Structure formats: structure tokens, C-alpha cells
Amino acid sequence: MSGSDENDGTVAGAAIEDFEGPAYSRELWTRATDVGSTVSLGSSRAEQAAGQIARLAAAVPAGARIGSKDELRKICGVSVGTINEAIKLAQTREIITSRPGPGGGLFACDPSPLSRMNGWFRTAADEDAAFAEAVQIRDAIAPLLIEEALRRITRADRDALAENLERVRHTRDSGSVSDFVRACWDLHACLADLGKGVLLNALYLSIMDVGTTYLLTKLETTAPEDIDLNPLAEVMEDLVEALERPDRDAAVDALRRTIPNAILRRAAPSAPRERRQ
Known part of the structure; x- marks a missing residue:
């Protein structure tokens, strides 16, 4: 981050107007157009x-x-x-x-x-320990989220997930990092919308926001050659395929393998998990 007192309000040259709200807010990066190798989080x-x-x-x-x-x-x-x-x-x-x-x-x-929980979410997105804690909590609630989704999923919901997955593929192939991250987030928002558990879904999406904003922080100092979108794109494929079958255990496994900074070649986001066949 810049040491100056004013945020330059740009993401790889694209203007982002100031807004009052936590860095993890989805509003932040729906305004971004391309990450490149430099990202401004947009929080004032x-x-x-x-x-x-x-x-x-x-x-x-x-x-x-x-x-x-x-x-x-x-x-x-x-x-x-x-x-x-x-x-x-x-x-x-x-x-x-x-x-x-x-x-x-x-x-x-x-x-x-x-208030303490809200404060934690507002300050967590740029801290390694908080990111690890957020992933741990997400992993714990993953079975609840998947079971709720599979209990209510319809053919229209599966079509919506497939449409979101196609955007993940397209943005991966185009190489636009911020568009790819946003497409992955939208797919998870679509998954959360399948269930009716308001508290569960809000907690899950807040955790996903922490993860994606943490990723944007890391991208500030990451060279383009150190970014690989394929690992996370593959996990998105696995998640949607498991929901389509449906396969509860495979879907939970894929959700737990959704680690945003997996796109960073030098990152070690978590202990490796054995991938399901």
C-alpha cells in the first residue's frame, strides 16, 4: 500500500470511486476491471x-x-x-x-x-492469521452449506451454476485476473443463494469476501508470471460437477479446496488435500 495519506483510487489504471465500507465488501471489486500486477484495495x-x-x-x-x-x-x-x-x-x-x-x-x-464480529471482518482481510482462521471456519461450515444447497437445488439452479462456471472458464482463458476472481466469487454467491439459511449464507459470503480481499492484497506484490488461474478454475469445475451429480462428499471436498490464493504460484494456502478421483 502507498505510504501517502490519500488513496489513488485505481486498480491497474481503472478508476474506483471512494466508498465507506469494509475492504471485504463485494462493492469494491465489482468496480474493478483488471488486476495486472498492481491492485489498490479501494478502502479509504x-x-x-x-x-x-x-x-x-x-x-x-x-x-x-x-x-x-x-x-x-x-x-x-x-x-x-x-x-x-x-x-x-x-x-x-x-x-x-x-x-x-x-x-x-x-x-x-x-x-x-x-459488533466484535463485524469489526473482525473489517480488519481481517489483510492478515495471514485471520485468513487462516477464516478458511478453518469455512471448512467447518462447508457440510452444512452443501447439504442445504443439495436439499433445495433445482434444474434452474444447476443451469445458473453452469452459467457461472462458463464465466470462470472464459475469464481464465482471457487472463483477466480481477474478472476471474469476481467470476469465482459470483459462483460461490450463486451456491449460497441455493439455501435458505440467512445466517449461514451471510457468514459464508463474509468469509469468502475475506479470502478474495486477502488475495487482492497479495496481488499487489505479485508479478504476472507468478499467477496461475488454472488450479482454482479446476476446483470450480469439481464443485459444479459434484453439485450436478449430485455427490455431497465431493462437493464438500471441492468447497474446502477453494482457497483464493491458490492462483499464486508461490503461495502455500493450506496443507495439501488428496484430490478425489
Whole structure:
């Protein structure tokens, strides 16, 4: 990421307007056109600073002072206007509270479980440990998601999955990395839509957003020759074929092999799994 205070708002030369929301938001990369070898995540400096504030608050007990506005501005390395916006975001999310006067400043809150979960998703997408945790949780819920999908899948649903898979193939063949990643995400969104479990589907798609945004972060420093779209495309083929048969175990296996950074040749996303025949 650039060390400047302003985001240049480009993804491989394509303009992305600023928006308020977490980096994992699908809105981010539906605006992207091509990744190439340089990616800007599109999350504002205020959003990034709010994430830093959240990590500071999480590291101390509720009610502990984390600093003054100026101290946080220096820690985050941003302008006065940016830290004001970041503090407003953190307060809205129940991460911190402010107290005026002597001994005042900004203090850690004890947020609700939902606020903590939302905060985790907002700050997780660029952290290796958080990515690994997200994959672990996704693997745990994979059987539930697949069983729900197979219980309700129709011929029209299978046609929709096939259509999404065709876009995965097309974008792989065209070599457009961001379009390929978006096509893979859309296929998983189609899968999530098959079930009626609102909480399960929302959790699953949030985890997938963490994975894809983590991938976009890694692509910032990845040369084009170190990108191979085929491994992930093959997993997408396996997933759709298993849902078509249908084969519950094969579908769960394929879902668990959906590791976004598998397209990076030097990545070691997880322990290798034996592929089903």
C-alpha cells in the first residue's frame, strides 16, 4: 500500500470511486476491471486507520485509555481530517468511546458480540492469521452449506451454476485476473443463494469476501508470471460437477479446496488435500 495519506483510487489504471465500507465488501471489486500486477484495495485511509484503532482497542481491557486523538493520528500516520473520520467510524461501530477534559481521550469499549464480529471482518482481510482462521471456519461450515444447497437445488439452479462456471472458464482463458476472481466469487454467491439459511449464507459470503480481499492484497506484490488461474478454475469445475451429480462428499471436498490464493504460484494456502478421483 502507498505510504501517502490519500488513496489513488485505481486498480491497474481503472478508476474506483471512494466508498465507506469494509475492504471485504463485494462493492469494491465489482468496480474493478483488471488486476495486472498492481491492485489498490479501494478502502479509504480512514477505513484503514479505523482498523488500526480497532486492533489497539482489542488489545486492552474495556474502559482502558488507548490515547488522545493526536496520539492515534501519529500511530496511524494520517492527517487530522482522516483521523477524525476514522474515530467517527470506530465510535459508530462501538469500538471506542471518547471522554472530554483532563484525563480524557479515547477509550476501549466492550462491544456486543455482533459488533466484535463485524469489526473482525473489517480488519481481517489483510492478515495471514485471520485468513487462516477464516478458511478453518469455512471448512467447518462447508457440510452444512452443501447439504442445504443439495436439499433445495433445482434444474434452474444447476443451469445458473453452469452459467457461472462458463464465466470462470472464459475469464481464465482471457487472463483477466480481477474478472476471474469476481467470476469465482459470483459462483460461490450463486451456491449460497441455493439455501435458505440467512445466517449461514451471510457468514459464508463474509468469509469468502475475506479470502478474495486477502488475495487482492497479495496481488499487489505479485508479478504476472507468478499467477496461475488454472488450479482454482479446476476446483470450480469439481464443485459444479459434484453439485450436478449430485455427490455431497465431493462437493464438500471441492468447497474446502477453494482457497483464493491458490492462483499464486508461490503461495502455500493450506496443507495439501488428496484430490478425489
